[in-house]
Amino acid sequence: MFQIDKQSRVPIYEQLVESIERNILCGLMIGEDKILSVRELSGVLSINPNTIQKAYTSLETRGITYSVSGVGRFVSNNAVDILKSETYEQELLFKNTVSSLKLMGVTKDKLEKIISEIYKGEN
Amino acid sequence: MFQIDKQSRVPIYEQLVESIERNILCGLMIGEDKILSVRELSGVLSINPNTIQKAYTSLETRGITYSVSGVGRFVSNNAVDILKSETYEQELLFKNTVSSLKLMGVTKDKLEKIISEIYKGEN
C-alpha cells in the first residue's frame, strides 16, 4: 500500500505523499475514501505521527484531501484532476533525463522501446 | 561552464560532479585536459575548497580524472567510456518518470514527440 524507504535521501514525508498520490492516480483510492488517521498510519508504518502529519498537510494544502475535525480525513472528489494538472515538473524531469541519456550515447530507438513496454496494450 | 544552484536540495559537490561529467560527455573537456585546481575553482565559483575537493575525489575514485601530486588534475583518456558505462541509474530514472507521467494521463505520443525534439537531426 505504501512504499517507504527509510534509508532513502528523499524524506519520508515526501515519499508518503508520492505514494498516496500514486494510489489515487491508479484508482486504488477514490473520492470520499477515508484515509488512515495520523495515529493509525503512524502505528502501521512505525513512523512518528508528526511525520505523517507533515505529509498529510501537504496533500491538504493542494486540495487533494480535506479533513473534518474530530472525524477524519478524506480524498477529495477532484483529487485526480488536481494531480493531473501538476504534470509540469515531471515533464521537466523527463526532458532532462532524456538529454542526459542522449549525451551518454543511448539511442532514440532504445528510449522508444522502453516507453512502448510501459504503455503496452494502450494508446 | 559550471551550472551550480546553491539553493538546490542536491548538494553542491554533486552538482559540480554532474556538471563536469556533462562537459566531458559533450566534448567540452577531453582526455589529458587540465582541470582547474581546487583553489582556482574555489575562487571562480565562490565555493569552499573542501567542497571542490569532495567533488574531485568522487571523479577520481571512478577513474574519470587522475591527479599528479604537486602538478594538477587531468581528465582521463577513457573518461567518456567510463561515463557511458554508467547509464543504468539514468535509465532507471527514465523508466520511473515515464511510469509517473503515464499515471498522470500523459499520452505515449506526447512523450515520443519530446524525445524527437531532443534528438532532432540525428538517429
Added chain:
DNA sequence: CTAGTGTACTACACAACACAGTACACTATA
C-alpha cells in the same frame, strides 16, 4: 462521558552539508 479524530506546539537528537582554518608533502620554475 469516552475514545478517537485533527491540530498545534516545544524540545531534542542526528546527519548531511558547507565553511574556516591549518598543515604538510610534492613539483615546476625562476
Added chain:
DNA sequence: TATAGTGTACTGTGTTGTGTAGTACACTAG
C-alpha cells in the same frame, strides 16, 4: 635553492533538514 602553486588531510564550527518525543486542546461520534 627559494618560492609559488599543486594535491591531500586534518580538526573544528555552524546551519539546515529531518525525524522523534511528548504534551496539549478542540472537536465529533458513539
